[in-house]
Amino acid sequence: MEMIVLSFSLGALAAIPASVFESFGALGVYAAGVREISMLTVILAVIVAPVAEEALKPLGMYIIHREERRPLRLKDWAILGLIAGLGFKLLEDALYVFLYFNMTYGADGMLAGALIRVHFPVHLLASLVAGFGIGLWHQTHRIRYFALMLSIAIAIHAAFNLSVSII
Template identity: 30%
Template sequence: MARRRDLIERSADDSRDLQEISTWEPRTVLDRAACKVYAGISYGLPAILLLAAMGITALILLSPAIVVAEEPLVSVFFLLSVVPAALLAAYIWFADITTKEPLSLLVATYVLIILLAPVAAIVNSAAGLFISDATILGSFLFFFLVVGPVEETIKMVAVRVYAYRSDSFDAVIDGAVYGAVAGLGFASIENAIYIGAYLTDLEAGTGLLVGASEIATTRALAGPGHVIYSTIAGFYLGLAKFNPRNAGPLVVKGILIAAVIHGTYNFSVQFVPGLGAALLPIGPGVAFVGFIIVFNLVFGYYLYRKIDRYRRTYREVRDDAGKRDLTPERTEFEPTQR
């Protein structure tokens, strides 16, 4: 895009020197120093922030790492805890009826959310100092106003800062794919934190492995929820990319839907399984597992309907066009090169 010019520059002839009147170029020592400082900020600050994020993530994962070092077999339970979420994310990737997203962008999104997730943990902890979840009202406010919005926003930031800018992000459905990967990454680090914290207080040996299997099973059931929430938000992020005039409201809508579903799960899982066990001839454990499965199935079906509608419309449009390839158009957000 052509550089916009000041009125004086537009009116003056080319022979007039307009330095620091309406134009500027580095001429003095101070000018060149300012350029160097700006370059340092432009390239150094992101690197510093990235290193800080890596350091915070390392500290948060220190406890799980110690547990694994003492009992390497526990790492198997860490991996098993993310299998259901990984399978769901793989399905979302497979359901992308357009061109498949490159592995490099999927991995980058996964790594970015691993690094950004501690931000959500810090914000949640800070908010917990002011909003107590010990009461029903406090719990409601904490999960709906803090946990849900913060975690779903962080996931979308992980998609927005890199994959969103790529030429490969060339269809609305791609937002769902990258959202699913962000959800998988968030579930991975959250599972590691929960399992590590739970096992730190247990003694090594058989007790440790039994405890690992129990907490890993619980986290395996909860993991797919993160994928469902962020896939929904990611779909709306995809809509935003191809509807720039309404991009802001679309992003907000997606995060709001995901945050409400997320908050509903966190809030209701505290008492609905207990009510189910009290009213039905089932044990607390069965009620707990049953609630999580039913909850994920309900909102998983909602997500399935949204993706299926996109797939069916894609096929119909392609058939109407004589089954020719649908070539994606470049959006105004995309650079001329990858």
């Protein structure tokens, strides 16, 4: 049970440093000369956000990997990843809905934002893949499996963000 709580909690808390990293990423992209708002948005959504978020969400699982000596099955690692993604998604959705949509569009915007944000659980899917990668790393002692699965998680997230950015 403590592994579930740790994975969920640190997955949720990862939304805070991810948003800070993304803000600095926006400044960096702007400083690099990108001034067109649509291009800036796509770069942030397709490159900066997926890398920041997918790198930070597995923090709880990494701690479990380092500290937990009980053997976990690959399925367990994948479930811990799913739970970390759920924690992240819930906090990020709350931040989007209550801060951005509420301040920008009022109560109607909050409702519309909530409906948009729950449409596809990309954070759960990507974190499940990363969790599976940590499980492979834990079982084989080869970090390259985690690196591969993390890359796939980033690609899933980037593809989703690209698809909603161009719609």
